[in-house]
Amino acid sequence: MNEMIDRNDLDNEAAELEALALRLSWGLRHRLQQQLEVFSLTLPQYMTMNILHRGSSGCSMSELAEASNQLSPTMTGIVDRLVERGLVTRERDDRDRRALRVELTDEGRHLMARISKQKRAWTRGFLQALLPEERVTINAVLLRFLEVVEALPAPVDEIKAGE
Amino acid sequence: MNEMIDRNDLDNEAAELEALALRLSWGLRHRLQQQLEVFSLTLPQYMTMNILHRGSSGCSMSELAEASNQLSPTMTGIVDRLVERGLVTRERDDRDRRALRVELTDEGRHLMARISKQKRAWTRGFLQALLPEERVTINAVLLRFLEVVEALPAPVDEIKAGE
DNA sequence: TATTGTTATACTCTATAACTATA
DNA sequence: TATAGTTATAGAGTATAACAATA
Numbered sequence: 001m002n003e004m005i006d007r008n009d010l011d012n013e014a015a016e017l018e019a020l021a022l023r024l025s026w027g028l029r030h031r032l033q034q035q036l037e038v039f040s041l042t043l044p045q046y047m048t049m050n051i052l053h054r055g056s057s058g059c060s061m062s063e064l065a066e067a068s069n070q071l072s073p074t075m076t077g078i079v080d081r082l083v084e085r086g087l088v089t090r091e092r093d094d095r096d097r098r099a100l101r102v103e104l105t106d107e108g109r110h111l112m113a114r115i116s117k118q119k120r121a122w123t124r125g126f127l128q129a130l131l132p133e134e135r136v137t138i139n140a141v142l143l144r145f146l147e148v149v150e151a152l153p154a155p156v157d158e159i160k161a162g163e
Numbered sequence: 164m165n166e167m168i169d170r171n172d173l174d175n176e177a178a179e180l181e182a183l184a185l186r187l188s189w190g191l192r193h194r195l196q197q198q199l200e201v202f203s204l205t206l207p208q209y210m211t212m213n214i215l216h217r218g219s220s221g222c223s224m225s226e227l228a229e230a231s232n233q234l235s236p237t238m239t240g241i242v243d244r245l246v247e248r249g250l251v252t253r254e255r256d257d258r259d260r261r262a263l264r265v266e267l268t269d270e271g272r273h274l275m276a277r278i279s280k281q282k283r284a285w286t287r288g289f290l291q292a293l294l295p296e297e298r299v300t301i302n303a304v305l306l307r308f309l310e311v312v313e314a315l316p317a318p319v320d321e322i323k324a325g326e
Numbered sequence: 327t328a329t330t331g332t333t334a335t336a337c338t339c340t341a342t343a344a345c346t347a348t349a
Numbered sequence: 350t351a352t353a354g355t356t357a358t359a360g361a362g363t364a365t366a367a368c369a370a371t372a
Contacts (some may be wrong), residue, residue, distance in 0.1 A: 014286040020305045025195055027313055028188040030232055038321050050363055069193050098330040098371045118321060124176040129311045141304040142183045148292045150190055158201050237340055261348045261353040
């Protein structure tokens with residue numbers, strides 16, 4: 001009897017969490033894309049530049065693909081457009097002539113700085129909308145959520161009857 | 164002096180939060196798409212079916228577009244493919260011959276049930292990976308985060324020098 | 327042979343503009 | 350004239366398969 005209640009509680013919580021995850025993934029993406037539209041960047045393009053921005057000596061194409069969870073033909077297309085806009089360079093690596101080295105240009109770094117400033121204003125607005133006690137926990141909770149999400153195994157196949 | 168420290172604290176927190184939001188939007192979307200791939204559905208397609216599933220009497224095309232934050236030509240394409248797969252119907256509304264009424268078919272409802280079962284297994288795994296005290300707060304924190312994100316005004320233009 | 331990355335191809339989504347049909 | 354929705358078109362991302370060059 002008590003077990004039944006617990007099971008239902010867990011299921012209500014799960015249903016809520018599923019709805020939240022969907023809204024979160026959908027809404028957050030729209031927000032980020034809206035922010036980036038001002039700079040004529042797509043989210044995958046920004047993601048790529050962000051990875052380059054965090055490091056210091058550039059990345060190979062496969063490192064970029066791995067870090068952004070993309071396939072290599074996808075990466076090729078994204079970097080094509082960034083090169084065309086002069087935001088990154090893509091040059092052959094002299095130590096391994098198969099590999100390419102992608103790096104931010106000065107213009108790319110400058111654009112990232114402009115975006116950071118914009119983002120920071122937005123984030124400050126966000127934090128100010130929170131109560132002080134909410135502000136203390138929000139980062140830790142989001143990080144924990146993300147870590148558990150990323151740690152869970154990917155579904156490989158459909159669960160069949162009899163759960 | 165104290166103000167300087169507070170300002171830096173706020174900025175560190177903001178930088179962390181920005182990184183988290185990016186990872187969250189990116190990672191969560193990949194996870195959801197991975198889940199849906201098993202059923203040969205894209206996230207926008209699932210989003211659309213999910214909106215229809217929550218209501219009872221179907222939606223017009225513009226209601227769908229509004230609820231999923233999409234433009235109407237985008238909606239047309241998504242619904243085209245769902246109709247083609249027999250997951251929804253799209254029929255003229257007799258009371259307003261300009262409008263269309265989109266509804267889930269039995270097959271569509273059946274697919275949603277299969278997806279729900281799969282999702283539930285995944286979500287239970289997620290909740291079990293959390294500590295009991297984390298489980299109590301996670302939903303509330305995510306909801307609050309989402310509400311504040313959605314309430315913030317969209318950026319219309321770039322912030323210029325002098326912040 | 328294995329690895330790095332590209333090209334070719336096809337499909338989905340997104341955005342804009344022009345259009346049809348109904349109100 | 351305004352509203353609901355589509356078609357046309359173009360661009361971006363995603364996935365697979367086939368390929369070239371280097372290791």
